[in-house]
Amino acid sequence: MNKKQLTIKEKSKIVPGYKNPMQMPRILKVIVSSGVGSFKDKSKFKVVEDRLARITGQKPAPRGAKVSISSFKSRQGDTVGYQVTLRGKRMFDFLDRLVHLALPRTKDFRGISPDAADEMGNYTLGIKEHTIFPETSDEELKDVFGLAVTIVTTAKSKDEVVAFLTHLGFPFRK
Numbered sequence: 001m002n003k004k005q006l007t008i009k010e011k012s013k014i015v016p017g018y019k020n021p022m023q024m025p026r027i028l029k030v031i032v033s034s035g036v037g038s039f040k041d042k043s044k045f046k047v048v049e050d051r052l053a054r055i056t057g058q059k060p061a062p063r064g065a066k067v068s069i070s071s072f073k074s075r076q077g078d079t080v081g082y083q084v085t086l087r088g089k090r091m092f093d094f095l096d097r098l099v100h101l102a103l104p105r106t107k108d109f110r111g112i113s114p115d116a117a118d119e120m121g122n123y124t125l126g127i128k129e130h131t132i133f134p135e136t137s138d139e140e141l142k143d144v145f146g147l148a149v150t151i152v153t154t155a156k157s158k159d160e161v162v163a164f165l166t167h168l169g170f171p172f173r174k
Contacts, residue, residue, distance in 0.1 A: 025121070025155040025164040030091045032056050033063070033148050034130070035081040045079060047143050052082050054135045055147075056094055060084045097133065098149065099169050105132045111173035114162045121155035123165060124148060 060082035155161040
């Protein structure tokens, strides 16, 4: 029997246990960010920007340094990272690829930590290598960088976030 797998968008519409459908948690946005402070060569910034655009399907915005730090040789306004905010269809497409394709490709993957949820209804996931995404698997591996993925939801507590994301199919550690 070949059943169609439900997408994260479809699963987010069927959450039991709420009296009113408006009480159900929803995913508002997904923020994907990467720092480039460790790269000394400015030409690698373009590589990070291109790969982040390929992973998310949207052009990343550069993030500048808030203050100058002489020991890091950075000046105020210098690019220290890139960030993408995903909403709507691109957000759900990215989450589907993250849960079903990228996370299972991680080395020694045993699940994501339920402790990464905060009290405001957000979940932040750190990814050590961007190469787990299928969009970047064909490239050379000399410039590997990490990502931070923040999922902003309307959940009211830490437990509610973990229960909601578990319902959506996120593989949490036992």
